[in-house]
Amino acid sequence: MAEEDDTRIRILQSLRGKICEAKNLGPGSGPTRLRDVSTFCTISLDQEEVFRTKVFEKTLSPFYGEDFYFEIPRPFQCLSFYVYFKSVFQRDLPVGKVSIRKEDLSKISGKENWFTLQPVDPNSQVQGKVHLEMKLNELITENGSLAQQLSVRSIACQGLPLISGQNCDPYATVTLVGPARSDQKKTKVKKKTSDPQFEETFYFEVTRSSNYKKSQFQVEEEDIEKLAIKVDLWNNGNLAQDVFLGETRVSLKILKNDHIHRAWYLLLPKGNGNKTKVDDLGSLRLNVTYTEDTVLPSACYAQMRALLLKSPETKPISASSAHILGDVCRDQNEAMLPVVRLLLHHNRLLPFVSAIAELELEHTQEANTIFRGNTLATRCIDDMMKIVGRSYLMVTLKQVLDEICDSNKSCEIDPIKLKEGDNVEANKENLQGYVQKVFSSITQSSASCPPLMCDVFRSLRQMASKRFPADPHVQYSAVSSFVFLRFFAVAVLTPHTFQLRPHHPDPEISRTLTLISKTIQTLGSWGSLSKNKLSSFKETYMYDFFKSFQEDKCIEKVKKFLDDISSNVSKESSGLADSLVLKEGEVHKRAQGRKRLGKKNFKKRWLRVTNRELSYHKHRGKDALFVIPVKSILGVEKLDESAFNRKNMFQVIHVEKPLYVQAGNCVEASEWIEVLSQVSRCNPGRLGTYHPSAYLMGAWLCCHNSFETQPGCKPCTMSMPVNIQLDIDCDRETERIFSMFSSNLTKLQKMEDACASLSVYLGQQKEQEEYSLFTIQDPRETFGTIQHVRAVLEELQAHHDTHGALADEPGSMENPIVGKTS
Numbered sequence: 001m002a003e004e005d006d007t008r009i010r011i012l013q014s015l016r017g018k019i020c021e022a023k024n025l026g027p028g029s030g031p032t033r034l035r036d037v038s039t040f041c042t043i044s045l046d047q048e049e050v051f052r053t054k055v056f057e058k059t060l061s062p063f064y065g066e067d068f069y070f071e072i073p074r075p076f077q078c079l080s081f082y083v084y085f086k087s088v089f090q091r092d093l094p095v096g097k098v099s100i101r102k103e104d105l106s107k108i109s110g111k112e113n114w115f116t117l118q119p120v121d122p123n124s125q126v127q128g129k130v131h132l133e134m135k136l137n138e139l140i141t142e143n144g145s146l147a148q149q150l151s152v153r154s155i156a157c158q159g160l161p162l163i164s165g166q167n168c169d170p171y172a173t174v175t176l177v178g179p180a181r182s183d184q185k186k187t188k189v190k191k192k193t194s195d196p197q198f199e200e201t202f203y204f205e206v207t208r209s210s211n212y213k214k215s216q217f218q219v220e221e222e223d224i225e226k227l228a229i230k231v232d233l234w235n236n237g238n239l240a241q242d243v244f245l246g247e248t249r250v251s252l253k254i255l256k257n258d259h260i261h262r263a264w265y266l267l268l269p270k271g272n273g274n275k276t277k278v279d280d281l282g283s284l285r286l287n288v289t290y291t292e293d294t295v296l297p298s299a300c301y302a303q304m305r306a307l308l309l310k311s312p313e314t315k316p317i318s319a320s321s322a323h324i325l326g327d328v329c330r331d332q333n334e335a336m337l338p339v340v341r342l343l344l345h346h347n348r349l350l351p352f353v354s355a356i357a358e359l360e361l362e363h364t365q366e367a368n369t370i371f372r373g374n375t376l377a378t379r380c381i382d383d384m385m386k387i388v389g390r391s392y393l394m395v396t397l398k399q400v401l402d403e404i405c406d407s408n409k410s411c412e413i414d415p416i417k418l419k420e421g422d423n424v425e426a427n428k429e430n431l432q433g434y435v436q437k438v439f440s441s442i443t444q445s446s447a448s449c450p451p452l453m454c455d456v457f458r459s460l461r462q463m464a465s466k467r468f469p470a471d472p473h474v475q476y477s478a479v480s481s482f483v484f485l486r487f488f489a490v491a492v493l494t495p496h497t498f499q500l501r502p503h504h505p506d507p508e509i510s511r512t513l514t515l516i517s518k519t520i521q522t523l524g525s526w527g528s529l530s531k532n533k534l535s536s537f538k539e540t541y542m543y544d545f546f547k548s549f550q551e552d553k554c555i556e557k558v559k560k561f562l563d564d565i566s567s568n569v570s571k572e573s574s575g576l577a578d579s580l581v582l583k584e585g586e587v588h589k590r591a592q593g594r595k596r597l598g599k600k601n602f603k604k605r606w607l608r609v610t611n612r613e614l615s616y617h618k619h620r621g622k623d624a625l626f627v628i629p630v631k632s633i634l635g636v637e638k639l640d641e642s643a644f645n646r647k648n649m650f651q652v653i654h655v656e657k658p659l660y661v662q663a664g665n666c667v668e669a670s671e672w673i674e675v676l677s678q679v680s681r682c683n684p685g686r687l688g689t690y691h692p693s694a695y696l697m698g699a700w701l702c703c704h705n706s707f708e709t710q711p712g713c714k715p716c717t718m719s720m721p722v723n724i725q726l727d728i729d730c731d732r733e734t735e736r737i738f739s740m741f742s743s744n745l746t747k748l749q750k751m752e753d754a755c756a757s758l759s760v761y762l763g764q765q766k767e768q769e770e771y772s773l774f775t776i777q778d779p780r781e782t783f784g785t786i787q788h789v790r791a792v793l794e795e796l797q798a799h800h801d802t803h804g805a806l807a808d809e810p811g812s813m814e815n816p817i818v819g820k821t822s
Contacts, residue, residue, distance in 0.1 A: 045078075077266055171190065480525055615627045
C-alpha cells in the first residue's frame with residue numbers, strides 16, 4: 001500500500017491469537033453429558049462469523065490448536081467465540097460462547113486465559129446502533145395552560161445483523177417508560193436492509209394530566225429522572241415470530257440542560273448485565289491479542305520515518321534508531337517486524353541486515369554456533385523470510401504437504417508410540433517416502449527463491465567466510481541455519497501458520513510432520529563434516545531411520561542448493577512463473593449480464609485466484625466455468641449493499657461485464673479485495689474511476705446514468721505505483737514503532753544514562769550491570785541518536801494530542817454512546 005498522504009485519521013484494527021482447547025463441553029455432568037460428539041469453534045464479530053476451526057470428533061475436551069490473524073475491516077462491539085456440537089442431519093447445536101466487549105479486549109490482550117462458556121441466548125445476540133433525536137416542546141393546551149411535549153425522532157440504524165444470511169426487515173418501537181406508564185409507538189417496517197432510514201417522529205405528553213390541581217407547571221427534575229425513552233429494534237417475521245435485534249434506553253434527564261439531544265446509541269442485549277446461574281457448559285482456553293492503531297496523516301510521520309531510514313548508514317550500526325529499538329524491546333519477539341517492513345518497502349533492508357549480522361559475527365567465537373541464538377539479526381532475517389518467502393513456500397511445499405495431510409498414512413517409528421497392529425517397517429517406508437519428496441522439493445527449488453533472500457544469503461555467506469577463514473564449511477552453515485532450520489523446517493512443522501494448510505493438523509498428522517521436520521533439519525544442517533550427523537539424534541529410532549539415507553548424496557544436493565541461492569551468479573528466469581494459488585473459497589456469484597434483480601441470479605461457486613488468473617467453478621476441484629486472466633483485471637472495488645440488498649459484496653471490473661461476488665463475511669470480502677488488487681496492481685489500463693453500484697433496469701443505480709459504458713462516478717480506492725512489490729502501509733508501521741518506543745521509555749532512559757556514564761558526560765562511570773544489557777559501541781553517537789529519538793517522539797506525541805482533542809465526540813456515528821437496557 002502506498003503511504004497515505006492526506007489529512008485523514010485512520011483507526012486500523014487487527015486480531016491475532018489462538019483457540020487452544022476446550023474442556024468438559026456440554027450441559028450437565030455424569031451420564032447426562034453427551035458422549036462421542038464432534039465439536040468445532042467459531043469466531044464472530046458481533047453476529048458475523050469470520051473464522052471456523054475444523055471439526056474434532058468424539059471428544060468433549062478437544063485440542064483445537066488453531067491460530068488466527070485477520071484485519072478487522074469495520075467497527076464492532078463484541079468479539080465472540082462459539083462452541084458447537086456438529087450435527088449431520090440437523091442444525092449444529094450451540095454449546096456455549098465466550099463474549100468479550102471491545103473495550104475489555106485490552107485487559108486480556110496477549111494473555112492466555114481459561115473462559116467459562118456462557119449460554120447462547122437469542123436476546124443477547126445483538127449488533128448495530130441507532131440514531132435518535134429528542135426534544136422538549138412547550139404547548140398551549142385547550143384550557144390555556146402550558147404543557148410539555150416530548151418529540152422523539154427515530155432517524156436511522158446502522159449495522160443490524162443478517163437474518164438467515166440475508167438482510168433483515170427491521171422496525172423500531174419507541175416507548176416512553178416511567179414508574180406508572182408505558183406509552184409505545186412503532187415505525188414502519190423497512191424491507192431488506194441492515195441500515196434502515198426510518199425518519200419518523202413520535203410525540204409523547206410528559207406533563208401531569210390536565211385535571212391536576214396545579215393548572216400549569218414545568219417538568220420538574222424528579223419527574224424527568226423517572227422517565228426514559230426505550231427503543232427496541234425488531235426483525236419483522238411476517239408469519240414467523242419477530243426476532244429481537246437490540247435495545248437502548250435514554251433517560252429524559254439528559255434534556256435538563258439542553259432541550260434538544262441528538263446522538264447515536266449502541267444497541268444492547270435485553271437485560272444487559274443480568275447474570276443468572278446456569279449449568280456448567282465447559283470452558284475454553286484462548287489467547288487473544290487485539291491491536292488498534294490510530295494512524296495520523298502521513299506528514300506527521302516524516303521525521304520518525306526519516307530517522308529510521310537513516311539506520312543502515314549509521315556507523316556503528318548499534319547507534320542507529322532501528323538497533324536501539326531492538327535493544328530496548330529485546331524481550332518482544334515481534335518488536336522488529338514493523339522496522340523490517342518499513343525498510344523493506346523503501347529497499348533499505350539488505351544493508352541494515354548485513355550490518356547487524358556483521359555485528360553479531362564479531363561476538364561469535366565458534367563457527368558451529370553461528371546464527372543459532374534469538375538475536376536482533378536472526379529476528380530480522382526470520383521476519384524478512386516470512387514476508388517475502390510466502391510465495392516461495394507455496395510453490396515449494398504446498399503440493400507435497402497437501403499430499404501428506406490428505407493421505408494420512410501412518411508414519412510412527414517410535415516403538416513406544418506404535419498402535420496395536422502397526423507395522424513399523426511399513427511406517428518407516430511411508431516416512432522415508434515423505435521425507436524424500438519434501439527434501440527433493442526443497443533442493444530443486446533454487447530458481448524460485450526470492451531475489452532478496454538470495455541477496456541476504458550471499459551477504460551472510462561472505463561475512464561468515466571472512467569471520468572464520470579457516471573453516472571451509474561455515475559459509476554453508478551460515479545459510480543453512482536460516483533456510484533449513486528457520487524457514488523450511490518450521491513451515492513443515494506448522495504449515496497452517498504459513499497459510500500452507502487451512503487448519504492445525506490433527507495429532508497423528510502433526511506427529512508425522514514433526515518426524516519429517518526433524519529429519520529435514522538434520523539433512524539440511526551444515527555443521528563440520530568431520531562430525532557425524534547421526535550424533536544429533538537423541539532417540540535410537542531416529543538414529544536408525546536416518547541411516548537409511550545416503551548422506552553423501554544428500555550433502556551434495558544440499559551444497560548445490562545452498563550454492564544456487566547464495567552465489568553471485570544471477571538466476572535465469574524462464575519468464576513463466578509457476579501458477580500459485582493465492583486464495584480460494586466458496587462465494588455467491590451473480591450471473592453476469594443479468595439486468596434484473598432476483599435470488600436465482602446468485603449461485604454458490606468456488607472462487608480461485610492465482611498469480612495468473614481468476615476463475616470460478618461449480619465445486620472445488622471441478623473444471624473452471626469462467627476464467628479472467630489477471631492481466632485483464634481493471635479494478636477491484638466494494639459494491640454498495642443497496643445494489644442487490646446483500647452485504648459483503650465486491651466487484652471485479654475487467655474487459656467484459658463486471659463480476660459481482662458476495663463473500664461469506666466482512667473479513668473474507670476484505671481479503672478477496674486485497675489479494676485481487678495486489679495481483680493486478682501493475683496492470684496497464686487500470687481504471688481511475690468506477691461505479692459503486694450496479695447497472696440495472698437500464699441505468700446505473702449510483703449515478704442514474706443510462707449509458708452502460710459511462711465512466712465511473714467515484715474514484716478507485718486502489719492506486720499504487722507499479723514498483724511497489726508488497727502491501728506495506730508505511731504510516732501504520734511507523735505508528736507501531738512510535739508505540740513501542742513510547743511504551744519502553746524507561747529502558748530508553750536507562751540506555752541514555754549508560755551512554756552518558758560510559759562517555760563520562762555526567763561524572764563517575766556506573767557499574768557494569770547498569771548498561772550490560774545494551775549494545776553500545778560508540779557512546780557519544782548512541783547518545784546523540786537517543787536524543788534525536790526523544791525529540792521525534794515528543795513531536796509525534798504532540799500530533800497525537802492535537803488530533804486526539806479533535807476526536808469524535810461521544811454520540812457521533814464513529815463514537816456511539818453505550819446506553820442502558822431494561
